[in-house]
Every structure is written in C-alpha cells, then in structure tokens.
Amino acid sequence: MSEKVHCLIIGSGPAGYTAAIYAARAGLKPVLYTGMEPGGQLMITTEVENYPGYPKGIQGPQMMDEFREQAERFGTDVRYALISKVDLTGPVHKAWTDAGDEIEADAIIISTGASAKWLGLDSEKRLTNKGVSACAVCDGFFFRHMDVAVVGAGDTAAEEAMYLSKLCPNVHLIVRRDEMRASKIMQERVLKTSNIIVHWNSVTEEILGDTEVEAMRIKNTVTGEEKVIPVKGFFVAIGHKPNTDIFKGWLDMDEAGYLIPVPGSSKTKIEGVFVSGDAADKVYRQAITAAGTGCMAALDAERYLGAKGIV
Numbered sequence: 001m002s003e004k005v006h007c008l009i010i011g012s013g014p015a016g017y018t019a020a021i022y023a024a025r026a027g028l029k030p031v032l033y034t035g036m037e038p039g040g041q042l043m044i045t046t047e048v049e050n051y052p053g054y055p056k057g058i059q060g061p062q063m064m065d066e067f068r069e070q071a072e073r074f075g076t077d078v079r080y081a082l083i084s085k086v087d088l089t090g091p092v093h094k095a096w097t098d099a100g101d102e103i104e105a106d107a108i109i110i111s112t113g114a115s116a117k118w119l120g121l122d123s124e125k126r127l128t129n130k131g132v133s134a135c136a137v138c139d140g141f142f143f144r145h146m147d148v149a150v151v152g153a154g155d156t157a158a159e160e161a162m163y164l165s166k167l168c169p170n171v172h173l174i175v176r177r178d179e180m181r182a183s184k185i186m187q188e189r190v191l192k193t194s195n196i197i198v199h200w201n202s203v204t205e206e207i208l209g210d211t212e213v214e215a216m217r218i219k220n221t222v223t224g225e226e227k228v229i230p231v232k233g234f235f236v237a238i239g240h241k242p243n244t245d246i247f248k249g250w251l252d253m254d255e256a257g258y259l260i261p262v263p264g265s266s267k268t269k270i271e272g273v274f275v276s277g278d279a280a281d282k283v284y285r286q287a288i289t290a291a292g293t294g295c296m297a298a299l300d301a302e303r304y305l306g307a308k309g310i311v
C-alpha cells in the first residue's frame, strides 16, 4: 500500500496524541502510527496525580485512552502499527510500516518517546507497579512515610533520591561502583542529605515480596556480603533509551540518541520534520511536558504547511 498524507505523527504517548489533537483541529488530517506500545510509558504507570485537570488522579492507561479519544474526535486516523524506516530526503518525506506499507508525508511529527531501562530481574518484572517504578516524581508520593530504594548513580538517580528524601524517612541508594556518575553538584547534595544511605559497590540480587515490594536483597561486590533491607518502593533509575534508532543518520541527536531540535522550537534541521516528547527530552520527561511539546510540534507543522501553501 502507498498513500500520501499532509501530517504523519509517529508515536502515541501524550506528545503524539496532543500533536494529533492540535493538528486535527487545524485541518491537517493527521495520520498517527501508535508504535508497539500504544499509549507509551503511561501504559505501565498506575495512578497519575500530577497532571492538571484530573483533580482526583487518573490511571495512566485510562488517561491515554482519553487522549486518543480526543484526538479521534477531531478526525485523527489512529493506526496500530509500527513505523520502522524513514527517508527524510524531502521535500515530501517517506515512512514505512514494518508490514512494508509506504506513507508519503508533507510534514512528520516525531513523538516516539523513550523507554526506561530495567535491571532485568524476574522479581522486578513481577513487582512492577506493585512497588517497583521507574519514576519517582510519578510514584514517590504513594510511598511517603515509607522507606524506599533507588538504583543508579547518574543525575536521574541523584534527583530521584533527593526528591524521595523529602517524602520518605530513609532512601537507600544502590550504586554499583565506588563512585557516582552524576554531576558533582548533585553528588554533593546526595551525600549531604542525612536520610539518603548510599550502598557503594552494591548490586540488587532480588526484590522481595509476594503481592507488593517488602524488601530487597543486595550484595556488596567487593566483600561478597549480602543484606536484606526492608523497603516499600523500589525505583530503578539507570537511564532511558530514546526510541530514535530509525532517525539515525537523518537528524541531529546526542550520544545517547536524544533528538536535538532547533532551540526554542520543535523544528529539526530537516524542513517539515518536527520533534516532541521524551524522544527529545532527557531532563523533564513528564506527561505534561511531553504534551506541551506535542502542541508545539503541531503548531510548527501547521505554520510550515501553511507557509508552503500545502494546507
């Protein structure tokens, strides 16, 4: 199959759906490909309490259903397939689904998001959303007044530990080496915070608990000593991987693969290609910020298509 559209949106988290709402209302007739995880990272979240407009909170999957419904209400064509290849030579860009269908697009909005990295333990998988989380800002509140653990030693782990230290009596930071990778200032803050207990040279052997996290077993890789520490929340902060592999060679990205837009906009160095959401954000990574940049991308796309006289 081959077809031509004005506005192709790749990805279906808050960024993609918000871009779709704006693009559809502007008459761009967007076609949105959801990717392999329709709804994105919010589909593996439970309660979202920090998105304005939901005063009682909302389940992540329900929120994404409502975003999709809103996008469809204005005519977005939502398709449950993966875009696996692009050709951004232009002026009309091309994309292909993994089934080999070709789509030509005057404008492309990238909102492919990022995926949290996990340790890969069976117990981690089993207890995800039952105390295991990859986002302290999203889920930390549920563990206030309880002891928690954070795994990782980068800026994210340091920020998450600092955030949790204000809510929880004790935060156990599990660092696999004898030093942290986080920026010096963040390290200093962590080390100066009395209720953050750093376990150096330590790896998680198992997260314990049947229906919810109750403790973790960690091992010191230098001494071989094992400890079981009671915690209710277990936060994995060992980095994210932006889902941008298909854009390698076409668009500017940093060494981790995050797309780099023209500052202050959603534009890229290629005309008619716009970025939004976590695919271009390694700092904020919130549903609300992703939605905000999705809106920016749709407005930039609309202006671009208008200036070219396409719509």
Ligand code: NDP
Residues within 6 Å of the ligand: 118, 119, 151, 152, 153, 154, 155, 156, 157, 159, 176, 177, 180, 181, 182, 237, 238, 239, 240, 282, 283
């Ligand atoms: P990083 O890749 O910087 O750090 C990942 C950390 O996780 C490392 O310390 C790494 O250990 C550890 N790690 C990786 N795999 C494992 C594992 N299997 N078990 C235990 N530990 C593991 O990721 P971040 O998400 O922290 O940061 C990504 C980027 O975003 C960085 O450039 C960071 O500076 C930036 N950032 C900036 C912020 C800000 O400016 N406010 C906030 C958050 C992020 P090791 O060191 O041993 O490799």
